[in-house]
Amino acid sequence: MDVTVIATESLSKRFPRVTALDRLSVDIGAGVTGLVGANGAGKSTLIKILLGLSPATEGRAEVLGLDVATKGAAIRERVGYMPEHDCLPPDVSATEFVVHMARMSGLPPTAARERTADTLRHVGLYEERYRPIGGYSTGMKQRVKLAQALVHDPQLVFLDEPTNGLDPVGRDEMLGLIRRIHTDFGISVLVTSHLLGELERTCDHVVVVDGGTLLRASSTTDFTQSTTTLAVEVTDTDEHPDGTRAVRDALHARGITVEDGSGLPGAGHVLLLTATGEETYDVIRDVIAGLGLGLVRMEQRRHHIAEVFKDSDDAQRKEVVGHGN
């Protein structure tokens, strides 16, 4: 975490009609960093600027200590990029394609072949690599896309929504692979997603952007500790016609703040509260048992971007926008 891999300083990008990035200042260290934001939050724009392909309207940015405005080619030699969209020709084999891309990165012919064989093996493509890409599954195609980003052994890779379109198993495999890019290969990763939940498990750090501004940047451990949210649902009894309200009041008396779940599914029947540790679960159990209510469910909620918004709300009154997923 001592080395700063990416640093931006009041970086702005304005198009005639929209502001894609608005005075974004963030330092990103080595390791796996998640860049989270809803679609249109400015993630792809940021990557383009960091690759030195699109000039910033204002502010500056450095990648691996190189200024993006003047050292674009040097940056692109040391950085890998996996786009979000399909980018593979169907009529060539993975091997041919990745070899070609390795040469485009400046690797001599022999090295390009060797590195291609190695990289495809590392991302989990074996015999299939000699067949045309057109016949691959989505998961295999994602691996080829990843391989072309890693083949020249970059110091840093940008992965734009690498889990898009994958089924749950494929998603887990891809996330495991992303983790290994750092732990086994020693390559730093900036991975974007609109799902905070999946990045929590994979990343060392998470940066949340919205509307082109930095919403939050912290290590994943901080993140989970401060935002483990429980959803609790109880039954009503004759004694307590509104069980939910009764529990809320009782919990309040025990010093546990219950958040307002309005705006979320099942609002009114679901209590959202922040667990500070193991003892919170016991307190909730005791309170509900004491009131004689039935506990329908108590679960850890997946964190959604909307909740990050709510968190930052307390600090700096931001407008809450309901984002999907």
Add this chain to the structure above:
Amino acid sequence: MATEQPTAAVTGDQTRIHNIGYRAYDGPRLGRAYARRSLYSQSLRGAYGLGRSAKAKVLPMLLFVVMCLPAGIMVAVAVVTKSKELPLEYTRYAIVLQAVISLYIASQAPQSVSRDLRFKTVPLYFSRPIETSDYVRAKYAALASALFLLTAAPLIVLYAGALLAELDFADQTAGFAQGLVSVALLSLLFAGIGLVIASVTPRRGFGIAAVIAVLTITYGAVSTLQAIADVQDSTGAIAWIGLFSPITLIDGVQSAFLGATSAFPGGHGPGTGQGVVYLLVTLGLIAGAHGLLIRRYKKVGL
């Protein structure tokens, strides 16, 4: 995610299984110029279907053979009949076989650039050290070289045959050199036009149709107008009309400067003054095609 097991098993003898794991690359990185050369050679090979599927080889190879076959026949005739000169001038060959050249450019220009657009491979290039101009130059140079191979090969056959038939050496060498200059210019012009049209559409079929349409419609219109002008005895107009189609442009340039006999009606090729205009228009079109391609790819970007 089958990875290598972290094994370094040592058995009784000296047999070892090494787990190499991930190996970092610390060899040379050859940079932009090398990447551009690699893209050039890959595209040039691709223009003849090399490194692509067997199906992709059929058309370019077939056209290459069709292009060279008449030259072979002419040479055979010249040798057998012991004629004093070749049945066709070197500079005239490409004009006569322009349909083959048009077919070739129409089929290969889209395959060279439309595929990268259609499958969105372009961002992968531009996320690497090469710049827009490197990509455009490599693609342009590759297609022009492919066309030069196609158009120069039959000239080489003719020249070799002429020497075999013991025709006048100086005469033949001069004609051959003029022919080479002419087809070089033709290759640059046709490659530029083909690429500009193909780079606009990601659909290969549209690209093929558009290139053929532009080449044949302009030639058809120009030669019709020239024929009308010839009938009406306005011979002065014939040369000016020729400025408006690629193949007649080349015809004009070579009749003015490369000792060719014009294929215009009545042989009314441009004089030297008009020839300069022809040359300027040709060079302008080549530069313009290059500029348009750069502009096009600046937009495609990432």
